[in-house]
Amino acid sequence: MSETTHxxxxxxxxxxxxxxxxxxxxxxxxxxxxxxxxxxAHVNLAAVNYHFGTKDALIHEVFRRxxxxxxxxxxxxxxxxEVAAGGAPxxxxxxxxxxxGVSIEMASDTQHGGATFMRLLGRTYTEPNEFVRKFxxxxxxxxxxxxxxxxxxALPDVPREEILWRFHFMMGAMSYAIAGTDALQLFAGExxxxxxxxxxxxxxxxxxxxxxxPLPATTAQHMESRRNAA
Amino acid sequence: MSETTHxxxxxxxxxxxxxxxxxxxxxxxxxxxxxxxxxxAHVNLAAVNYHFGTKDALIHEVFRRxxxxxxxxxxxxxxxxEVAAGGAPxxxxxxxxxxxGVSIEMASDTQHGGATFMRLLGRTYTEPNEFVRKFxxxxxxxxxxxxxxxxxxALPDVPREEILWRFHFMMGAMSYAIAGTDALQLFAGExxxxxxxxxxxxxxxxxxxxxxxPLPATTAQHMESRRNAA
DNA sequence: GTATGATTCAAACGAACGTTTGATTCAATG
DNA sequence: CATTGAATCAAACGTTCGTTTGAATCATAC
Numbered sequence: 001m002s003e004t005t006h007x008x009x010x011x012x013x014x015x016x017x018x019x020x021x022x023x024x025x026x027x028x029x030x031x032x033x034x035x036x037x038x039x040x041a042h043v044n045l046a047a048v049n050y051h052f053g054t055k056d057a058l059i060h061e062v063f064r065r066x067x068x069x070x071x072x073x074x075x076x077x078x079x080x081x082e083v084a085a086g087g088a089p090x091x092x093x094x095x096x097x098x099x100x101g102v103s104i105e106m107a108s109d110t111q112h113g114g115a116t117f118m119r120l121l122g123r124t125y126t127e128p129n130e131f132v133r134k135f136x137x138x139x140x141x142x143x144x145x146x147x148x149x150x151x152x153x154a155l156p157d158v159p160r161e162e163i164l165w166r167f168h169f170m171m172g173a174m175s176y177a178i179a180g181t182d183a184l185q186l187f188a189g190e191x192x193x194x195x196x197x198x199x200x201x202x203x204x205x206x207x208x209x210x211x212x213x214p215l216p217a218t219t220a221q222h223m224e225s226r227r228n229a230a
Numbered sequence: 231m232s233e234t235t236h237x238x239x240x241x242x243x244x245x246x247x248x249x250x251x252x253x254x255x256x257x258x259x260x261x262x263x264x265x266x267x268x269x270x271a272h273v274n275l276a277a278v279n280y281h282f283g284t285k286d287a288l289i290h291e292v293f294r295r296x297x298x299x300x301x302x303x304x305x306x307x308x309x310x311x312e313v314a315a316g317g318a319p320x321x322x323x324x325x326x327x328x329x330x331g332v333s334i335e336m337a338s339d340t341q342h343g344g345a346t347f348m349r350l351l352g353r354t355y356t357e358p359n360e361f362v363r364k365f366x367x368x369x370x371x372x373x374x375x376x377x378x379x380x381x382x383x384a385l386p387d388v389p390r391e392e393i394l395w396r397f398h399f400m401m402g403a404m405s406y407a408i409a410g411t412d413a414l415q416l417f418a419g420e421x422x423x424x425x426x427x428x429x430x431x432x433x434x435x436x437x438x439x440x441x442x443x444p445l446p447a448t449t450a451q452h453m454e455s456r457r458n459a460a
Numbered sequence: 461g462t463a464t465g466a467t468t469c470a471a472a473c474g475a476a477c478g479t480t481t482g483a484t485t486c487a488a489t490g
Numbered sequence: 491c492a493t494t495g496a497a498t499c500a501a502a503c504g505t506t507c508g509t510t511t512g513a514a515t516c517a518t519a520c
Contacts, residue, residue, distance in 0.1 A: 012497080028358040030260035034478060044499055049479060051497090123356040126409050128258040162432065169403040169436045176402025177395075179356050201446030202392065206399045209443020216431030242467080264508060274469055279509060281467095463520080473510070480503065489494080 013051050015041040021062050021113060025120040029059055029129065060135055063124075066106075066117045067136075071143045073102045078146055089154040093208050099147055100174055100207060101200070107178045108196035122175035162219055170207045177203045243281050245271040251292050251343060255350040259289055259359065290365055293354075296336075296347045297369045303332045304373055308380060319384040323438050329377055330404055330437060331430070337408045338426035352405035392449055400437050407433045 019041035023032040034055060038045045052058040077098035081090045107118035127133060151163050177199060215223070249271035253262040264285060268275045282288040307328035311320045337348035357363055381393050407429060445453070 126353040172402040172406025173399040202395050205443045205446045206440040210436040210440035213435045213439020216435045
């Protein structure tokens with residue numbers, strides 16, 4: 001054999017996953033062919049089907065590999081806040097920071113592909129593909145439960161629907177923040193501030209500003225009439 | 231001929247555009263085939279190529295058809311605010327309302343496909359496909375110029391980069407708001423509040439809260455040192 | 461009513477897709 | 491050193507894709 005003595009098995013899987021991750025991010029799932037993936041990974045065309053079964057299973061694994069760690073760190077961050085609060089409800093801003101801080105942290109990791117993955121993840125929340133959204137929901141189930149529960153406890157007077165929507169809005173802002181310059185170039189041709197620390201600052205200011213904004217008039221009215229009835 | 235005496239030309243184009251719009255929204259561009267489009271539109275397979283040339287040209291026309299009107303209304307709304315302000319800078323909140331208000335207005339129009347299109351548009355801002363983003367940038371060029379200029383004038387002390395980012399975040403929040411329940415179901419299985427008026431309220435509160443949030447520490451420091459130097 | 465240009469139609473085109481196959485090569489076991 | 495199971499390889503599979511073709515059908519003008 002001329003090079004790399006092909007046959008250190010574990011490396012093939014990783015190379016495929018890395019290549020697929022980058023190509024999915026750059027071109028989307030459908031526009032990325034098996035031949036593109038195996039070509040970039042320098043493996044045989046049949047390797048994907050051998051190691052993962054189907055293309056869909058590969059997509060699944062690309063997400064599972066990173067999402068497991070991402071959500072484990074999110075839960076750990078929330079747990080740490082809950083311990084620090086000692087029984088009392090965690091402040092909303094700390095909850096938001098726990099969730100989105102980990103996101104941006106991972107998005108800042110350009111060494112191990114974290115940045116690539118987060119950009120892929122950001123645009124996948126709105127992915128039309130049914131089966132992608134299905135397992136995304138599964139992977140998020142526990143995290144959603146924990147964080148929503150914490151927010152409900154922290155804001156007992158705010159309607160849960162309102163909290164859900166605001167969290168949804170925050171997810172959108174974060175996705176665009178991480179997807180980054182791609183969509184921003186729509187608005188400004190020249191634009192290259194990529195310092196992740198400053199991005200984190202910027203995004204957090206915006207998110208907390210939105211979270212703390214006065215409730216819309218209609219919602220406030222509903223709460224008022226409810227309070228009077230009680 | 232049995233039905234509809236096939237040959238009222240203008241209707242064929244519209245039927246294709248409407249079908250394509252809905253299918254692109256539901257499945258994405260690549261996953262939507264010409265056969266799906268022509269099947270749903272009840273026209274011959276070759277009709278798309280005859281009327282539009284290629285699939286890409288069809289995609290382009292799907293956007294151009296609605297975007298023209300959308301951005302014309304945005305510019306009109308901003309002009310009205312500028313007239314009302316009579317030479318003085320328009321308040322930031324009014325600028326934001328002019329831009330995003332028109333978006334939600336169109337997203338609320340379930341009669342003429344406006345809602346379908348806005349959901350499609352929301353997820354297209356982050357579209358990987360190069361040529362889609364290209365003509366999106368072209369269609370937006372004038373609107374971006376006008377609105378960014380207005381914001382710069384309204385907030386002369388805020389760094390332009392900061393304004394750009396916050397507008398970017400707002401776009402993300404709006405996209406998720408309009409893409410709506412799709413991504414929200416990720417977080418809450420049962421969820422069906424679709425009243426567009428309340429959504430508009432909710433989103434505006436959030437956006438203005440984020441826009442008015444205190445600047446991040448680093449940015450504030452930069453401004454401080456600049457002020458001292460002057 | 462016949463000529464004309466626009467539109468629709470059924471059928472086919474080559475290209476690219478995801479996947480499968482069967483032989484071959486590797487590392488490890490007895 | 492022969493055997494075994496895992497991994498890689500080149501080649502092909504059938505399907506679907508976007509697009510093209512040439513004949514058929516329409517509305518209109520002379």
